[in-house]
Amino acid sequence: MTLSANLVERVLAGETRAMARMMSYAESTRAEHRTQLADIYGHAGKAHLVGLTGVPGSGKSTLVRSMTLALREQGKRVGIVAVDPSSPFSGGAILGDRVRMADLATDDGVFIRSLATRGSLGGLARAALDTADVLDAAGFDVVLIETVGVGQDEVDIATAAHTVIVVSAPGLGDGxxxxxxxxxxxxxxxxxxxxxxxxxxxxVSDLKAMLGLGLTGRGPSKWEVPVIPTSAETGEGVETLVETIGAHSEHLRASGELVERQRKIAEMRVLKTAEDIVRERIEAERNGGLGPLLEKTASREMDPLTAAHKLLRDLKLES
Amino acid sequence: MTLSANLVERVLAGETRAMARMMSYAESTRAEHRTQLADIYGHAGKAHLVGLTGVPGSGKSTLVRSMTLALREQGKRVGIVAVDPSSPFSGGAILGDRVRMADLATDDGVFIRSLATRGSLGGLARAALDTADVLDAAGFDVVLIETVGVGQDEVDIATAAHTVIVVSAPGLGDGxxxxxxxxxxxxxxxxxxxxxxxxxxxxVSDLKAMLGLGLTGRGPSKWEVPVIPTSAETGEGVETLVETIGAHSEHLRASGELVERQRKIAEMRVLKTAEDIVRERIEAERNGGLGPLLEKTASREMDPLTAAHKLLRDLKLES
Incomplete structure (x- = not known):
């Protein structure tokens, strides 16, 4: 208990090693780890969360790097959560990309954390948001969450940010x-x-044309969704983007939509957490009493629905 | 009951309208629809399932079209399940793509079904496999399942096929x-x-180099994973691919790995179905007693873990 309290306090003080350990708990299935993250939750809620999403090759990571440098010039501390397997932050990209990111790693106003996306992805959304909480509680002003824009888990994660940015690159498929x-x-x-x-x-014009069809952002309040061209080569647009994020943050606050959005995010997190708890109990049966049920299902004597209900009854998750 | 039996029988007879209706049940949440699909399950298990996956723009859909034409020349009946939102089969692609697919739509030895991937994706894997079962039970010899290779749900769907094909295109990102x-x-x-x-x-050489590192397929039996270059322009490689699928099917049978693979697929389907049942119960609470819990979580008085356990107890999914 004292150790646990200490770890939370050390995270709140922004201690790097404590943060790294607490973040590893976000990917853990052990109950005592989850409990510590629950303690962190109450201390988070101050940072502005920015979700970036787009297909692999759309240039998200390069953009994250430019945005981080621009935010650092404003004196903001920046946390980065990379959930995109193609991101150099996640270790998925080629060496050159990683080298270009190295300057960020030596700045103690920047904290980069990548999440595994292989294997069972069940708790990915929950883990990403728990990780963002650690950065938030440790006093980082802005948390950038990079996800690849395909797959519901990834979309869920992006949607759980206050500001969602969709990145497109010219020339990829139909643009x-x-x-x-x-x-x-x-x-x-x-x-x-x-x-x-x-x-x-x-x-740019394709996107503007689509937006002209009447889409005005995902919230109830009036926010005109801008299309911002950026270039990592020339630096064009990055400042505008960072200013626009500031303006959006202000808009959410002034319009009262921030409260509504936080409620939606909380809802998503509670539902995902509940699903994760149940999923873990069900998957634990892989090595348990599932055998005979599976034999019958594989041979098509029993259908998956009947087998699933039987499994849930055996686990007392259903009467 | 009679009607239900009739619908199953009409599917088994390969009646198009009955198949379409039964497939719509795969995306339904109504219990009586699920029950009918459970009836179908026992009649399926004869078709060879081929999963195709790859990022958007990798040319999966064009390949599906060429493969379908080649399989039709062998007299095989071909079902197509499109779960890729960028697929012309799913309605996500530009008009030209869809027109190129039109010749398949008029062939009654081909049945194309696309699944929605918007909104809650919870049951996507289950729905895709239920849809494949309908095609299988209706006597289609080969079922091609096209998914986009990012996102766990999509990877799960591909993995649930007997033969999994990963499609890469030159020049997309790092290749x-x-x-x-x-x-x-x-x-x-x-x-x-x-x-x-x-x-x-x-x-091709990059992929071969990766494979040379010792990867020899996902099963326990010895199968050398080939790299097959294809071209929709010249038709190159498509025949080789279709022959290789036949050889792989034969290999699975002869090595006994088919049984092992079917057991794994059954396991995945039972676990996914159980998760879906619970998820639907939890999500039904969105409009139920979840309100006060969410207010407290949004204001960070309560953490998501505590809220999730309380929700599960309220739903009697946990004691």
Missing amino acids: IQAIKAGVLEIADMHVVSKCDRPDANKT | IQAIKAGVLEIADMHVVSKCDRPDANKT
């Missing part, structure tokens, strides 16, 4: 990858990366 | 998009699409 993945409607702002490329204008 | 998404290890075979392009050789 509006966001729409393909069904994430257009979750964007508070669109970024077109690599805008130094000649085909970027088409991507 | 080995499969690895990025963490799906290299699930491939029974790799396809490099657009092999008429000059940079395709690099993608």
Whole structure:
């Protein structure tokens, strides 16, 4: 208990090693680890969470890097949570990308954490948001959460941010990858990366045309979703983007939508956590009494629905 | 009961309208619909399921079309389940793509079904496999399941096929998009699409180099994972691919791995179904007694873990 209290206090004091340990608890299944994260939760809630999503190759990571540098110039402390397996922050990208990120790693106003996305992804959304809480509680002003914009878990994570940015790159497929993945409607702002490329204008105008169809952001309050061209080469647009995030944050506060959004995020987190608890109990049966049920299902003597109900009854999750 | 029996019988007779209705049940949450699909399950198990996965733009859909035409020439009946939101089969692609697919739609030896991937994706894996069962029970010889290779749900769906094909296109990002998404290890075979392009050789050799590191397929039996270059332009490789699928099917049977794989698929389906049942009960509370819990969680008076346990106790899913 004292140790546990100490760890929470050390996180609140912004101690790097304590933060790293607490973040590892976000990916743990042990009850005592979860309990400590629950303690952190009550101390979080001050940071501005920014979700960035887009298909692999859309330039999210490069953008995260430029945004971080711009935010650091404003004196903001920046946490980065990378859930995208193609992100250099997550270790999925080629060496050159990782080297370009190295300057961030030596700045103690920046904390980078990547989450595993292999294996069972069940608790991914929960783990990402618990990780963001640790950064938040440790006093980081802005937390950037990078996810790949395909797959419901990833979309859920992005949606749990205060400001959601959908990143598109010119020349990838038909140019509006966001729409393909069904994430257009979750964007508070669109970024077109690599805008130094000649085909970027088409991507910008395609997005504007889509937005012209009447989409005005995902909240009830009036916020015009902007399309911001950026370039990692020339630095164009990054300052505008960071200012727009500030404006959006202010808009959420002034319109009262922040409260509504926080309620939605809380709802998502409670439901995901409840699902995770149950899923873990069910999956624990993989090595338990599931055998005979599976034999019958594999041979098609029993159907999966009947088998699932039987499993839930055996686990006393159903009467 | 009579009506229900009739619908199952009509599906078994391959009646198109009955199949479409039964497939719509796969996306339904109504208990009586699920029960009918459970009846179908016992009649399925004969078709060879082929999962195709790869990032958007990798050319999966074009490949599905070519494979379907090649399989039709062998006299095989082909079902297509599209779970990829960027697939022209799912309605996500631009008009030209859809027109190119139109010739398949008029062939009654081909049945195409797309699944929604928007909104709550909870039951997506279950719905996709239930849909494949309908095609299987209706006598389709091969069922091609197209998913986008990012997101655990999508990877789960692909893994539930007998033969898993990972599709990569030259020139997309670093050329080995499969690895990025963490799906290299699930491939029974790799396809490099657009092999008429000059940079395709690099993608082929990159993949072969990765495979040379000792990966030999996902099963316990010895199967050398091939890398097959294909081109929709020249038709190259499609016949080889279809033959290789046949060889893999034969290999699974002869080595006894088919039984093992079917057991794993059954396990996945039972666990997913159980999770879906519980998730639906939990989500039903969105409009129920969840309100006060959420207020406290949103204001950070209560943490999500405590709230989740309270919710599960209220639902009698936990004591």
